[in-house]
Structure formats: structure tokens, C-alpha cells
Amino acid sequence: MRVRSDLTNAGRLVVKVGSSSLIYQSGKPNISMMESLARELSDLNNRGLDVILVTSGAQGVGFNRLGFTRRPKNIPERQAAAAVGQGMLMHIYEKLFAEYGVTVGQILLTKEDFSDRKRFLNARNTLYSLMSLRVIPIINENDTVAVDEIKLGDNDTLAALVGGLVDADVLVLLSDVDGLYSGDPRLMNGAGLIPEVREITGEMERAAGGSGSSVGTGGMMTKLQAAKIAMHSGAVMVLGNASRKDVVRRIMAGEEIGTAFWPLEKLDNKKRWIAYSSSIQGKIFVDDGAARAILDSGKSLLSSGITKVEGSFDLGNTVSVMDPQSREIARGIVNYAARDIEKIMGRHSREIKKILGHQDYTEVIHRNNLVAKL
Numbered sequence: 106m107r108v109r110s111d112l113t114n115a116g117r118l119v120v121k122v123g124s125s126s127l128i129y130q131s132g133k134p135n136i137s138m139m140e141s142l143a144r145e146l147s148d149l150n151n152r153g154l155d156v157i158l159v160t161s162g163a164q165g166v167g168f169n170r171l172g173f174t175r176r177p178k179n180i181p182e183r184q185a186a187a188a189v190g191q192g193m194l195m196h197i198y199e200k201l202f203a204e205y206g207v208t209v210g211q212i213l214l215t216k217e218d219f220s221d222r223k224r225f226l227n228a229r230n231t232l233y234s235l236m237s238l239r240v241i242p243i244i245n246e247n248d249t250v251a252v253d254e255i256k257l258g259d260n261d262t263l264a265a266l267v268g269g270l271v272d273a274d275v276l277v278l279l280s281d282v283d284g285l286y287s288g289d290p291r292l293m294n295g296a297g298l299i300p301e302v303r304e305i306t307g308e309m310e311r312a313a314g315g316s317g318s319s320v321g322t323g324g325m326m327t328k329l330q331a332a333k334i335a336m337h338s339g340a341v342m343v344l345g346n347a348s349r350k351d352v353v354r355r356i357m358a359g360e361e362i363g364t365a366f367w368p369l370e371k372l373d374n375k376k377r378w379i380a381y382s383s384s385i386q387g388k389i390f391v392d393d394g395a396a397r398a399i400l401d402s403g404k405s406l407l408s409s410g411i412t413k414v415e416g417s418f419d420l421g422n423t424v425s426v427m428d429p430q431s432r433e434i435a436r437g438i439v440n441y442a443a444r445d446i447e448k449i450m451g452r453h454s455r456e457i458k459k460i461l462g463h464q465d466y467t468e469v470i471h472r473n474n475l476v477a478k479l
């Protein structure tokens with residue numbers, strides 16, 4: 106996919122819709138939004154496309170049903186709201202899609218379903234089998250069992266990971282904005298909608314809320330994070346406004362609406378898993394020379410360039426590689442446990458055997474297991 110008209114040839118589509126589009130301020134579901142989504146997706150499914158819906162809104166409608174006036178702070182109450190709300194959402198979707206003769210199936214996923222290879226394959230098999238039966242899978246994060254520390258936390262990331270899981274051609278994120286803006290048009294002269302993105306720049310990240318800082322669920326930062334995953338998974342991601350009439354159909358017809366993020370070089374499955382799905386168990390800090398070797402020349406990480414280790418990870422775990430300014434520059438799978446790296450850091454690879462009494466690898470992280478420029 107290189108240009109908008111290529112979207113007419115797409116075979117597999119993941120659509121994500123956010124809570125702000127699905128729920129009114131009162132906490133009640135926006136049924137006409139759900140109805141138009143069901144109509145559009147049913148039609149695309151009838152046309153022969155594989156369609157997956159990633160929906161938010163479970164907690165939102167659940168709070169309201171349970172009589173909370175605002176989002177409860179404590180986790181058990183939020184989980185209770187998700188349990189109640191998820192059933193309510195599915196009840197409405199099931200009814201609306203059935204009107205168009207389309208069957209839906211619910212899948213609730215957690216972070217481990219992506220980080221654990223076996224569960225990843227199981228989830229993928231289920232999705233493929235639903236799609237081959239022409240069922241539209243409806244996915245949400247399993248908020249009832251995932252607490253904050255182990256959550257993906259936002260459905261933008263979830264939708265992008267699902268897109269990668271099933272090798273989708275297109276990911277459509279529907280929200281309450283028209284697309285990505287170069288800045289706030291009310292504050293910045295000349296700021297406007299960016300229709301096409303071929304590279305996510307630091308400037309875009311700053312305009313979205315500052316790199317490294319998250320504006321939370323539904324913010325533009327999570328949309329850019331989702332775009333990065335999609336761009337490295339070979340999918341085009343289009344960010345559009347859920348309230349525009351027939352928005353999904355128009356995007357898929359190749360109309361220039363919203364912001365399209367075009368795919369970059371596709372990372373192989375293993376590297377995508379390292380970069381976006383595996384769980385990070387620690388940090389390795391490196392000096393300038395090692396950072397440059399990784400970023401500019403795609404080199405492996407050697408013990409000599411390591412300055413500090415954080416976390417008590419084991420061999421085979423994924424860690425973040427940090428530059429001297431504490432910026433994450435890469436992620437990779439380590440060949441040595443943290444306690445061993447502490448002993449060999451700053452030393453030449455030749456000395457590893459002498460220090461540890463064994464040397465199974467020359468590299469601390471081999472370049473085949475290292476993903477830079479996340």
C-alpha cells in the first residue's frame with residue numbers, strides 16, 4: 106500500500122472505535138454510532154473483506170449502569186464496571202449486526218496474549234477461524250483480569266497489535282478528531298491536518314503531547330504509538346473521525362479523509378514481537394560509542410559498551426537499551442543474565458570467559474535479536 110487508491114484492494118481490515126465516540130457524556134451508549142458502525146462493517150464483510158472490530162467503552166457504560174457518577178478510582182470497581190459494560194456492549198452489537206445477517210464473536214485479550222508465544226498463536230488461530238466462518242470478531246482488552254501494571258492500557262495499541270497478529274492490510278482508528286494535526290490550530294498559525302504521514306517525526310510526537318509523556322487513553326500519543334506498530338507490520342493506518350458519515354466506507358474507497366500513516370519496511374515477526382509485544386524485564390545503559398554502533402551501523406551490543414544494568418532479568422529476557430541520556434534506543438533479547446552483565450560490563454568480550462568461568466556468546470545482545478529506532 107503506497108497511495109490512497111490502494112486501499113480499494115485491501116483484504117483484511119481492523120477498525121477500532123474509542124470510548125468518546127461510543128458513549129455520551131451521560132455514560133449512556135451512543136446507539137446511532139454503534140448502528141452506523143455495524144451497518145458499514147457488515148457491508149464490508151459482505152463484500153468479502155475480513156473485518157475485525159476493536160471496541161472500547163466497556164468501563165464507561167458499566168460505570169453508568171452501576172450508578173457511579175464518575176469513573177471509580179479503585180481497580181476492583183473499575184473491573185466490575187468492565188464486566189458489566191462488556192456484556193452490555195456485546196448485547197447491543199450482537200443485536201445490530203444480526204439485523205444485517207452478520208454473526209459476531211467476542212474475544213477479550215490481555216498483554217500476555219501477545220507476549221506469550223503460545224497464547225499469541227492460539228489467539229491468532231481463533232481469529233483466523235472466526236474470519237474464515239465470515240464472523241466479525243469483536244475485541245476488547247480483558248479489563249476484568251488485567252490490573253494497571255500489566256495492562257496494554259489503551260485500545261489504540263491493542264488494535265495495532267491485533268493488526269500485526271492477523272497481518273491486516275489496513276487499520277482504521279476512529280476517534281473524535283479528524284486526524285493528526287501539526288499543532289493546535291487555535292494556538293498556532295498555519296497548523297492544520299496532516300493528510301499523509303510517511304515518517305513519524307519528533308515534532309509530531311511533541312505536538313501530540315511530548316515524547317515520553319502519555320496523555321493517557323485516547324490521546325494522540327497512543328495513536329502515534331499504534332501508527333509505529335502498524336507501519337512496521339506492513340499495514341496502512343488511517344486515523345479518522347467516527348462522527349463523519351460513512352467514514353469507514355469512504356476510507357476504504359480511497360478517499361483522502363483523515364490522516365494516513367503509510368507502511369515502512371516490514372520487520373520480521375520475531376523483531377516485531379521483541380519491539381512491541383514481549384514484556385520488558387530490565388534496562389541496559391550503554392555509552393555513546395555503543396549507541397552509535399547500534400543506531401547507525403546495526404551492530405550487536407557487546408559487553409565493552411555497557412555502563413549500567415537495571416532489573417534482575419535472566420538470559421532470554423527482553424530488555425530496553427538506553428543511551429547515556431537515558432533515552433530508549435533499542436530493545437533486544439539478552440544472552441546473559443543481569444548479574445553476569447554486571448560483572449562483564451565495560452570489559453572486552455575476550456575477558457568474559459575469565460570473569461564468568463564460561464562464555465556462551467560473544468555478544469550481550471546479538472543484532473538479530475535487537476530492534477533499534479522504535
Ligand code: GLU
Pocket residue numbers: 123124160161162163164165245246248258259260261322323
Ligand atoms: N478497554 C477499555 C474499555 O473498554 C477502553 C480502553 C481505551 O479506551 O482505549 O473501557
